[in-house]
Amino acid sequence: MADVDYCVVGAGFAGLTAALRLKQAGRSVALLEARDRVGGRTFTVTRDDGSWIDRGGAWVGPGQDRIHALMDEFGVPEYKQNHDGDAMMIVDGKKHRYGGTIPWSMSPWAVTNLGVGLTVLEEMCKAVPRESPWEAKKADEWDRISLAEWIEKNSLSKQAREMLDMALAGTYTSAASETSLLWMLTQMGSGGGPGFVIGGKGGAQDARPVGGMGAIYRPMAAELVDALHLSQPVQQISQDADGVTVSAADVTVRARRVIVAIPLAIATSIVYEPALPVDRAFLHQRMPSGAVIKVSVIYDEPFWRADGFSGQSSSPNSPATLTIDACTDTADPGIMCIITEGPAARRLTKLDEAERKAVFIGELVDRFGSKAKTPLELHEQNWTVERYSGGGMIGHAPTGVLTQFGYTLRPPCGRVHWAGTESSAVMCGWIDGAVRSGERAASEVMAAETAAVS
């Protein structure tokens, strides 16, 4: 039985940050993690040659001040994502090669429509209050329909529809029919709108930490080495008048308060005593995770760059929904990343590993030529089947959930506090949002302490 000031459940960026801030404030902490590693939905593997692969969350962008603050704290510089060269979009088997964000070689009809769609969405995002999207003037209207319905009613061409579907629903790694329009506006709005999400340069894929995300989470974990318990899935959280008892496989923690920093989709796996207030318990049943496979393919060199490609390509509904250059700052070796999302990722999960590998390489050869045929290595991370993520990349709210249950995302339930990127009103769904949520939760428990004393 460990007896500490505070317990933190989950050692992804949200939990690591919460525990770190508490320790830095002089509090004793126990940090329980179900996996045998820290990092949560980020996971950096370092190769023998010093290059690294981010098998999960990887990018940072402007406005993500809190992850940048952590990078400064631990002396981790960033480097710019490669955006030089042409991108590619494949629709109905036809390749459109283009510079910039929008594939201008598509039909003018499609491009115009796409541009109009994004402009309208930017304005809608601005109409959603960050802290309380359920109070938007049109909250009910926007939470009654799925993103798919909005796209259907606002796309005048099949091409524009497919691209909007991929660019928007892709973020939730689910079918567009599964996601509430209001959720999409809330999540994208929390990062500044669809321009930030879709834009690479100056957007959500602007830069990466040198050394990968592990260069940040490893020193955080090192500072928390005495607090950290790995391979300890939490089974029960009991609260009473004086504190909480958190029971994991081999360790029990007694603390004044607990911060739960795990994905909503797996928050149901913990038994809460007494039961959580019903609206919060129901939220746990109602924010599922999506499906995503991230594949890193290692080559001698980034040959696509020499051929004038940025490495970025998109092909809606294909087994390689997106590709993106994932080289380190030295561009040696060449690392090409495939991100397959939603229904396509679920279909691929039914194949065996060798079949998937053949499919992935086939897609790369089709897009970037025969040099893609002979990689040195292929690293596949299927977040879809990760028990302790419940899927990937992030949770989403189906229709009706934000307006009915959204208000429970942040407020504590007695001595149980909540963190995790989905609970962040700013940069919700990004690593920066996770960091913000951890800092908020750490402040909350300490504020409660002050309130109790005064």
Added chain:
Amino acid sequence: MADVDYCVVGAGFAGLTAALRLKQAGRSVALLEARDRVGGRTFTVTRDDGSWIDRGGAWVGPGQDRIHALMDEFGVPEYKQNHDGDAMMIVDGKKHRYGGTIPWSMSPWAVTNLGVGLTVLEEMCKAVPRESPWEAKKADEWDRISLAEWIEKNSLSKQAREMLDMALAGTYTSAASETSLLWMLTQMGSGGGPGFVIGGKGGAQDARPVGGMGAIYRPMAAELVDALHLSQPVQQISQDADGVTVSAADVTVRARRVIVAIPLAIATSIVYEPALPVDRAFLHQRMPSGAVIKVSVIYDEPFWRADGFSGQSSSPNSPATLTIDACTDTADPGIMCIITEGPAARRLTKLDEAERKAVFIGELVDRFGSKAKTPLELHEQNWTVERYSGGGMIGHAPTGVLTQFGYTLRPPCGRVHWAGTESSAVMCGWIDGAVRSGERAASEVMAAETAAVS
């Protein structure tokens, strides 16, 4: 370690039926139930005077052949639900007293619109294939929007909208914005359409078993007494080439196959080894339960009958969404039942028991006069907070779920078979559907056995 032919998880009507049919076919069975009682989402309490209260599911209706077969098997007669007298609908504080299904004292505009809405829905239900709703011609279109969106776009008056909302969304004990239109059509269609659901006489509230549901499930449990293990929440199901190992709190069962007959919303609480196929695992994250409180108020006599009331009343969004006469076949004592659903039930859950009691009695006095003021007893069953139901009455599919994941509702995952009313293509959501699902699953495991032998 119990070693049996088959293990069944969950002793509601689905699990009880599966276990019973297997035993009757000469197979050995272990039946594991998390609660300290059988019945699942039905729960009959017998009073000292021999009268009974159905604290959960209570009614049977025409077309529900399989629950009727069980009643015949155990010699349980039925009696008709009282529909004599006027019903009442309260909209904006105004009481509309009426005979029949539709409150004709409402504005002709509202009534016409309501009637048209129901007629349209009847036709739409017919266009949904029972076994494969995701193959309906308009499946994508209907699964992209919530029931709330359909009501909004198809109601020409506020009164009609409120009544449609209550009558339709009420079935799912959730906000109409949470439920997919396709799910609603599928579920209602499985019972014959909205006429069956809304209609009392000749519909889903046509009759009740004498003695309540317990008169059926108790003799079923008695036949299974050697197989039944109460208070055994299942923690893990492991399958291998030869069979399954089912681990509960104090008992481990080894069997050839297992039938899981628990609500989808709590199916995530079991660890499956190896992990379930991703689409089925994701289904478990995506079919939440709703909120419902059922209150039985006991009076000396059914005084409302003498006053010309049937006992049936409805008041959208009020703390007593519905009331209905719940007397036994002798009509002695008087039993009035309040069913509060969805957001209203969740709001009530935040009050304490005494506050809720005052609210309930206040509603009855308002509708049925001062005689309602002095009940003999009040029995409250809040399914919303039942850990081993995950809520009530049934699970629902949000938008996008049936078209993406619906196909996983019935097929087994290796040696793990699925039962539960939500998996029934006929009478989905009713007790009859649970019985059908149990019989289907029992047939499945025995058919697999034959296939293995031949």
